[in-house]
Amino acid sequence: MTLLSITSIDVHYGDFQAIYSLDLHVDEGETLAVIGANGAGKSTLLKTIAGLLRPTSGDIVFDGLNISATPPYRRVPLGIALTPEGRKIFPSLTVEENLKVGAHVKRPGPWTLAAIYDAFPLVADRRHRLGVNLSGGEQQATAIARALMSNPRLLLLDEVSLGLAPVVVEQIYDTLPAITGQGTTVLIVEQDVNLAMKFADRVQCLLEGKSVLEGVPADLTRDQIATAYFGI
Amino acid sequence: MQWLNAVIQGILLGGLYALLAAGLSLMFGVMRIVNLAHGVLAIVAAYIGFVFVNNLGVPWYLAIIIVIPIMAVVGYALQWGLFNRALTKGGLAPLLVAFGLAVVLTQLLQEIFTADNRRIDTGTLATDSIQVTDTIYLGLLPVMTFVVAVLVIAGLQLFLNHTPLGRAMRAASDDPDTVKLMGIDNRQVYALSTALALATVGLAGLFIGMKTQFSPTYGDLVLIFAFEAVIIGGLGSLWGTLAGGMVLGIAQAVGAQINPSYGLLIGNLVFLAILAFRPQGLFPKAVTT
Amino acid sequence: MSIATGENAPTGVKVKRATRSSWAGLVVLVPILVFLAMAPYVLDRGLQQQLVTLFALIVMATMWNLLAGYGGMVSVGQQAYIGIGAYGLIYLAETLGINPFISVPIAIVIAGLISIPISFLAFRLVGGYFAIGTWVIAEVVKQITMQIDALGAGSGLSLTVLNELSPGRRIAYVYWLGLIAVVLAVGVTYFIMRSRLGLGFTAIRDDATAASSLGVRVTRSRRIVFVVSAVGCALAGAVIAMNTLRITPESIYSVNLAAFMIFMVIIGGLGTIEGPIVGAIVFFALQQWLSELGTWYLVIIGVLAIVITLFLPRGIWGLISGNGKIRLFPVGYRVVSPWTARRGLGEKEPEGA
Numbered sequence: 001m002t003l004l005s006i007t008s009i010d011v012h013y014g015d016f017q018a019i020y021s022l023d024l025h026v027d028e029g030e031t032l033a034v035i036g037a038n039g040a041g042k043s044t045l046l047k048t049i050a051g052l053l054r055p056t057s058g059d060i061v062f063d064g065l066n067i068s069a070t071p072p073y074r075r076v077p078l079g080i081a082l083t084p085e086g087r088k089i090f091p092s093l094t095v096e097e098n099l100k101v102g103a104h105v106k107r108p109g110p111w112t113l114a115a116i117y118d119a120f121p122l123v124a125d126r127r128h129r130l131g132v133n134l135s136g137g138e139q140q141a142t143a144i145a146r147a148l149m150s151n152p153r154l155l156l157l158d159e160v161s162l163g164l165a166p167v168v169v170e171q172i173y174d175t176l177p178a179i180t181g182q183g184t185t186v187l188i189v190e191q192d193v194n195l196a197m198k199f200a201d202r203v204q205c206l207l208e209g210k211s212v213l214e215g216v217p218a219d220l221t222r223d224q225i226a227t228a229y230f231g232i
Numbered sequence: 233m234q235w236l237n238a239v240i241q242g243i244l245l246g247g248l249y250a251l252l253a254a255g256l257s258l259m260f261g262v263m264r265i266v267n268l269a270h271g272v273l274a275i276v277a278a279y280i281g282f283v284f285v286n287n288l289g290v291p292w293y294l295a296i297i298i299v300i301p302i303m304a305v306v307g308y309a310l311q312w313g314l315f316n317r318a319l320t321k322g323g324l325a326p327l328l329v330a331f332g333l334a335v336v337l338t339q340l341l342q343e344i345f346t347a348d349n350r351r352i353d354t355g356t357l358a359t360d361s362i363q364v365t366d367t368i369y370l371g372l373l374p375v376m377t378f379v380v381a382v383l384v385i386a387g388l389q390l391f392l393n394h395t396p397l398g399r400a401m402r403a404a405s406d407d408p409d410t411v412k413l414m415g416i417d418n419r420q421v422y423a424l425s426t427a428l429a430l431a432t433v434g435l436a437g438l439f440i441g442m443k444t445q446f447s448p449t450y451g452d453l454v455l456i457f458a459f460e461a462v463i464i465g466g467l468g469s470l471w472g473t474l475a476g477g478m479v480l481g482i483a484q485a486v487g488a489q490i491n492p493s494y495g496l497l498i499g500n501l502v503f504l505a506i507l508a509f510r511p512q513g514l515f516p517k518a519v520t521t
Numbered sequence: 522m523s524i525a526t527g528e529n530a531p532t533g534v535k536v537k538r539a540t541r542s543s544w545a546g547l548v549v550l551v552p553i554l555v556f557l558a559m560a561p562y563v564l565d566r567g568l569q570q571q572l573v574t575l576f577a578l579i580v581m582a583t584m585w586n587l588l589a590g591y592g593g594m595v596s597v598g599q600q601a602y603i604g605i606g607a608y609g610l611i612y613l614a615e616t617l618g619i620n621p622f623i624s625v626p627i628a629i630v631i632a633g634l635i636s637i638p639i640s641f642l643a644f645r646l647v648g649g650y651f652a653i654g655t656w657v658i659a660e661v662v663k664q665i666t667m668q669i670d671a672l673g674a675g676s677g678l679s680l681t682v683l684n685e686l687s688p689g690r691r692i693a694y695v696y697w698l699g700l701i702a703v704v705l706a707v708g709v710t711y712f713i714m715r716s717r718l719g720l721g722f723t724a725i726r727d728d729a730t731a732a733s734s735l736g737v738r739v740t741r742s743r744r745i746v747f748v749v750s751a752v753g754c755a756l757a758g759a760v761i762a763m764n765t766l767r768i769t770p771e772s773i774y775s776v777n778l779a780a781f782m783i784f785m786v787i788i789g790g791l792g793t794i795e796g797p798i799v800g801a802i803v804f805f806a807l808q809q810w811l812s813e814l815g816t817w818y819l820v821i822i823g824v825l826a827i828v829i830t831l832f833l834p835r836g837i838w839g840l841i842s843g844n845g846k847i848r849l850f851p852v853g854y855r856v857v858s859p860w861t862a863r864r865g866l867g868e869k870e871p872e873g874a
Contacts, residue, residue, distance in 0.1 A: 050413060076415030088410040090403045101403045104396060105415035131406075150415060266649020268597070317831050327595050327649045328787055328830045335780045336823035339816045452776060456660065459653040463646070497664040500657055504642060507654070511645040 003028040003185050004049065004154055009058030011041070011048050011209075018044040019209045021058070026154065031176070031186040033200035035193055037229060040206040042189040043085045046156045049187070050082035051075045062154070077105045079153035083160070087143040091132035095123060095142050098131055102149030109151025110182045116145045119178045122171070137168035144172070148179065155179065157188040161195060173199055193225060207231045233367045234489060240368065242485030246478030247378030248443070251436040252458040253465075253473045254385055255429035261468065262405045262425040265315060265326045269334035270433060271455025275448065276337060277303050277434035278352065278441030279345055285352050292354045296438055303434030304427040311423040319422075334451070341448035349445040358442065377439045384432055385470050391428075401425050453496075460503040466513025475515055479506075546850070557700055561693035569696045573764040575805045576699035577757045578785060580706040582797035582804075584753035585782035587710050590792035591722045592746040595648075598655030599754045600778040601639075601662040605632040606755025607762035607773050608666060611678045616671065621682055625698065625759045632755030633748050640747045644740065656776065663774035677769030680762055695763045702756045709749060711794055711850050718742055780819070784826045790836025794850040799838045 004026040011019040019041045026032045036042050047053045049060060051072030060068045067075055081102075090098050099113060117124035123145045126138055134142060140160060147155055161169040169192075176199055180186055190196040196203055197217040205213040205228040213220070213228035226232075256270045267273075281299050284290040290298070314333065318326040360372035392398040400421050404411045408418040440446060440454065457480060465476025480499050487498025506514065561569060581599070588594045609628030614621040639658055646654040667675045683691050713719055721742050724732035733739045762768050781804065789800020804822065811818035829836055 052409065052412065071417070072412040073415050073417045076413065082413050084410060084413060088407055088413075090406040090410070092406050093399065093402060097399055097402075100396070101399050101411070101414050101416075104400060146414075260649070264648075266652065268649065268652065314827070314831070321831065321834060323834075324589065324593075324595055324791070325830050325834065327652060328783065329827050330649075331595075331597065331652070331780070331783055332787075332823045332827040332830065335777075335784075336820050336827070339820045339823065342816050343820070452656075455653065456657055459650065460657065463650065463654075493668070497661065497668070500661045500664065503657065504661065507642055507645055 001028045002026070003063060004187070005061045006049070007059050007061075009048065009055035009060065011044055011053055012056050013044075013053075017209065019048070019055075022206075022209070022211055024204060024211065026185055026187055028153075028185055029180070029183055030201045031180055031188065031199060033188045033190050033196035033203045034206060035190055035196050035203055035225075035229065036206035038191070039208070041209040042206055043158055044209075045206070046082055046085075046158050046187070046189055049154075049156055050080060050084075052082075076150050076152075077107065079107065079151070080156065081147035081150045081152035081154070082156040083140075083143045083147045083158060085158040085162075087136075087139040089131040089134060089139045089142055089146075091130065093131055094128050095131065095134070095138075096127040098142055098146050099123075099127075099149050102146035105150055107151040111148045111151050113149075116148060119175060120145050136164050137172070140164060140168075140172055141175075144175070144179075148184075152184060154185045154187060157186065159189055159191065161190060161192050169195070193229065205229055235486065237368055238485040238489040239482050240370065241374065242482030243478050244370070244374040244378045245481030245485060246461070246474065246476075247381035247481075248374075248436060248439055249457050249461040249477030249480055250465075250470075250474040251377075251381035251384055251432060251439070251477075252454060253461040253477060254388055254470060255431075255433040255436075256455075256458045257462055257468070257470065257473055258388070258425060258429045258432075260462075262401050263315070263319065263326075263422050265319070265330065267429070268327065268330040268455065269337060270429075270458060271453070272334050272337045272341070272448075272451030273303070273306070273430060274433045274437030274440060274454045275341065275446055275451040276306075277437030278446050279341060279350070281352050281438045281441050282345075282350050285354075286350075292352060292357070292438075292442060295352070296435065299438055300431050300434050303437075304431040307426040307428070307430030308423045310430075311426040312419070315426065316419045316422060334455075338448050338451060345448065347447050347449070349447050350441070351445050352438065352441040354442045373439075373443055377443065380435070380439070382474070384435065385474055388428075388432070389470050397421070397424060457499075460499065464503060464506050464513060466516035469515055472513060472515030476513065479514065554700075554704070558697070561696050566688065566692045569692050570764060571809075573696055573699040573760060575801065576703045577760045577764070578781065578801040578805055579798055580702050580753055580757040580760070581778070581782045582785035582789065582801045583703075583706045583710055583794075584750045584757070586786045586791065586793075586797040587713070587746055587753070588750045589783075590786065590796070591714065591719070592743050593725065594743065594747065595652045595783075596643075596655040596750075597652045597776065597779045597783075598643075598657070598659035599750065599782060600774050600776060601655075601659035602632045602636060602751040602754035603758035603761070603778055604659075604662060604666065604768075604770070604774040605635060606758030607768045608672055608678065608758075609755070610759040610762050611680050611768065612672065614680065614682050615678065618682075621680070621763065622694070622698065625756070625763075628759055629752045629755040632758075633752040636748050636751030637744075639751075640744050643747070644743065656779070659774060659776070659779075663770050666774070667770050675770060677767065677773075680766045683763065683766065695760070698763060699760045702760050706753045706756070707794060707798070707850075709753070713746070713749065714794070718745060722746075777819070780823075784822050786836075787826045787829055788822075788836055790838035791834075793835075793838055793842075795842070796836050796838040799841070800836065803837060 002025050006022060006024040008021045008023060009019060010017060010021060022045065034042050034045060044053065048055055051070060055068060059066055062078060062080065065078070067078065090101065093101065099116060120141050122138060122141045126134060144157065160172055173195060188200065200217060202216055204211060205225065207228060213224060252274060256267060259265050259267050277299050280302060281295045284295040284298060285292050314329050315326060318329040357373050361369040362372060362375065363369050392402060400411065400416050404416065404418045404421045411418050411421070460480050461473050461477035464479050465472035479502065483502040484495045484499035488495030560572065585596065585599060588596050606628050609631050610621065610624045613619045613624035613627055643651060643654050643658060666672050672678060686694065721732065725739055725742065758773065785800035785804045786797050788803055789798065790796025807822055808818060811821060833840065
């Protein structure tokens with residue numbers, strides 16, 4: 001069953017067009033990785049799905065509901081949560097307070113404070129620390145945990161690996177099965193193609209705001225991906 | 233003994249100033265709006281209280297219960313009607329809108345109530361006092377005001393730290409875009425913050441109206457006192473503001489003891505001295521972000 | 522802010538300041554000035570005195586705009602300098618016996634000197650708190666004035682030495698002083714904005730952090746403008762004192778004067794030279810027109826200012842000029858690229874900034 005279906009959206013920043021007539025869908029329970037070079041429009045895509053940006057044309061349908069014009073704060077109760085680029089942890093709040101803000105809409109589901117602390121020992125350890133005092137990896141783990149607190153049906157993860165040490169990235173990706181194991185659908189944006197191929201059920205590659213390749217990792221060759229990624 | 237008395241009166245006065253300042257700090261903390269209409273809004277509350285008590289014969293304690301929700305609704309409406317719009321314009325717009333509002337409200341009060349001095353009638357409350365020693369009497373109303381102010385500040389602090397809405401306000405202050413990703417409409421959080429701020433300023437305005445003679449332009453002084461308490465105490469800490477209010481109150485009371493016309497001047501000079509020599513305030517917030 | 526001018530400009534690209542409309546502006550402005558200068562020979566005294574009021578308003582609006590529109594500093598305390606200028610003039614002329622027209626430049630220099638230490642205090646605050654801080658400082662100046670017996674304490678001062686002149690002469694001289702004040706205020710603002718300082722302000726307005734990292738001395742630039750604005754406001758104060766011949770601390774230090782300045786600039790258009798002048802004229806006209814309504818006029822003007830802030834942020838001048846296409850006072854630079862110039866479009870292109 002299709003959870004999210006995007007049909008031919010255009011997205012602009014003022015005069016600049018970032019996404020051109022893009023089609024994309026995510027099935028319930030699957031993990032889709034969107035890959036692409038810098039400036040391919042990946043983060044723009046996630047912001048548009050979360051509602052921070054509005055498409056200038058085209059439709060976004062979530063669970064049968066057209067949400068193209070729904071403001072971001074109304075999409076969270078529907079079950080969409082974004083871990084934003086740059087993590088955006090609230091600096092003057094503690095880790096635990098950040099998590100509680102994440103649970104603001106009180107969507108019922110498996111993720112409670114206790115469940116989060118169970119699944120993310122790193123976050124549990126730092127629960128009383130202020131956001132401003134967290135390391136990059138701690139911020140990223142907190143950001144994912146905070147998004148999970150709204151018990152989303154669709155979790156959007158933006159550039160999880162960006163700026164983190166490989167060992168930390170591995171730790172964070174290791175929690176992914178625990179998330180998908182709860183039935184959560186995940187749309188992940190990743191620059192690291194190997195990570196994306198390893199963890200995703202399906203990948204879609206963007207190039208300069210357009211979709212250029214889509215398929216199951218096992219079916220795609222490295223050459224196909226390199227061509228789609230770099231446009232050569 | 234007169235001097236000790238002046239200091240004690242000043243401390244009690246400080247509670248009122250801190251109560252006035254709490255709403256100013258709250259709006260600045262959450263939205264970075266410096267509400268220049270803060271003072272006149274306190275006086276608006278005083279006039280509403282005046283109408284209920286002096287004209288309609290409602291007892292003063294009932295007037296408090298009536299006026300606080302009225303001011304909260306006014307705050308909610310002002311935020312949606314003016315400030316949320318001004319915030320989207322950015323730049324100087326929120327400040328200029330607040331200033332325009334201050335002038336308009338002051339003039340409207342002049343038109344409706346004239347420039348005459350008024351006072352909310354509280355019967356014997358204004359003159360009742362508690363005798364502490366042979367020479368020191370504490371006015372019942374100032375003591376009551378001080379106690380209420382401390383309770384309100386403590387309540388605000390607990391509210392901000394331990395309730396979902398309080399957390400949402402602090403989160404919106406940190407990052408208004410990211411709270412939207414938590415399912416929170418930051419504009420609604422702003423409106424509730426302003427409602428809360430005006431509820432506290434309404435309470436403070438009623439105490440002013442019961443304590444002293446007020447007229448439409450008294451709001452100018454109220455804004456200045458609230459601002460001075462905030463800066464003396466150090467930005468961002470409600471308890472610091474209480475201390476700041478007390479320092480200001482003591483300076484004014486002691487100044488007035490030297491010469492009745494020096495009260496305000498000495499209060500202002502103490503403020504300027506602190507601005508010059510300790511601009512971070514007496515009790516700056518330990519953690520800054 | 523690297524703008525190629527003159528010899529080092531890339532071939533074919535011209536940088537121009539004046540537009541066709543600004544030359545047209547000169548053609549309009551000069552006769553208006555000549556006419557205004559002749560007014561004492563033509564207009565009756567009452568009208569001249571009213572025009573002096575308008576001149577003082579224009580000076581005040583121009584000075585407030587210099588602070589807020591260019592320097593980004595919203596002051597609610599410029600009445601401090603209006604008062605210092607007015608009190609200074611009367612004290613120098615009455616008590617020290619200096620010719621009042623010589624007292625004016627002395628008084629405004631004193632106001633400028635006083636504003637320097639004040640700037641160090643006020644600059645510790647930013648944004649809205651700067652606004653209230655300047656207001657407190659103005660209150661302190663008023664309260665100190667009221668403690669000084671030589672300045673008439675709470676009851677104020679009168680200017681009597683001008684009565685040695687015949688009323689016709691007195692009013693004409695004050696009128697010319699007011700006109701000179703307008704020309705000076707607008708002219709100084711114009712030259713500041715065309716100078717390096719002005720360019721620096723454009724940079725600060727766009728991005729203060731970047732500007733300071735590129736060597737624009739933000740605080741120093743702001744201080745210069747703060748002092749110039751104080752001097753200009755003192756000049757307005759001196760003109761007001763000469764026009765009304767009597768001042769009281771409550772009126773000359775009134776925060777309503779700050780409200781007038783702010784409303785004039787918002788209504789006319791923040792951040793342009795023309796805006797405050799237009800705003801002052803509109804404000805003056807509304808004041809006259811609504812005078813029977815008592816204080817309602819300030820309610821109406823205040824509401825107008827709020828509406829304009831929210832819905833017409835460039836003010837009336839922004840509306841008239843089509844958002845900057847018409848300029849009587851060209852303070853920016855306009856890059857005329859060779860191809861648009863060749864097509865003859867250079868003059869009509871709106872400024873990119």
